[in-house]
Amino acid sequence: MWLKKFLNKIIDFVYPRKCYLCNKIIIKPDEFLCDYCSKNLKINTKIRVLNHQNNIICISPFEYFGNIRNSIRRFKFHNYKYYSEFFAKIIASELQKINIKNFDYICYVPLTKSRQNIRGFNQAELLAKDISKILHIPCLNALRKIKNTKTQHELKLSERTVNVLGAFDINSDVNIQNKNILLCDDITTSGNTLLECVKILLNHNANSVTCCTIARSRN
Numbered sequence: 001m002w003l004k005k006f007l008n009k010i011i012d013f014v015y016p017r018k019c020y021l022c023n024k025i026i027i028k029p030d031e032f033l034c035d036y037c038s039k040n041l042k043i044n045t046k047i048r049v050l051n052h053q054n055n056i057i058c059i060s061p062f063e064y065f066g067n068i069r070n071s072i073r074r075f076k077f078h079n080y081k082y083y084s085e086f087f088a089k090i091i092a093s094e095l096q097k098i099n100i101k102n103f104d105y106i107c108y109v110p111l112t113k114s115r116q117n118i119r120g121f122n123q124a125e126l127l128a129k130d131i132s133k134i135l136h137i138p139c140l141n142a143l144r145k146i147k148n149t150k151t152q153h154e155l156k157l158s159e160r161t162v163n164v165l166g167a168f169d170i171n172s173d174v175n176i177q178n179k180n181i182l183l184c185d186d187i188t189t190s191g192n193t194l195l196e197c198v199k200i201l202l203n204h205n206a207n208s209v210t211c212c213t214i215a216r217s218r219n
């Protein structure tokens, strides 16, 4: 045991752990955040209605700007896969606070195979798997992306619905009949991507779909 602690100390010395938000070196290596970010962390969970007709809501603890934006970008584009645990913990805790229960499965917004091969991972899948561990709800690989799309926030609002139309399909052998599903993604902008996935899940007879993301973006 002492050897493990000793080796961990050497690793912390050579590769000091950095704050997940401001990226400065952390003195307490067991924490996610530095003292400053920990004290100033503003979790401002918003429940946004994405579709009134089917009562589809999305729960997001953060707004996509400042250090949260930088952190999500490191997570997605710079291979900081381990950030998933931190974000999942916050999303799971917020879901517990608003007391939405009885999810049968956690699913995630997929990437195309080519995009996933380039990035090496799907950040939404990592989040879903970590939330799954915390909330003890099985993670289901229900969806696949069958069409390459442009990045949503680079498009005009009017172009976003068309961009993701027909982009997703259900995986074969997946049975979600009468199941209540938590659908996970990293950020939401217009909500069109989530709604396109929701449409597929409801068309395959899911009972309900609730969405969650780390952050919501205003544009």
Ligand SMILES: [Zn+2]
Residues within 6 Å of the ligand: 019, 020, 021, 022, 023, 024, 033, 034, 035, 036, 037, 038
């Ligand atoms: Zn910090």
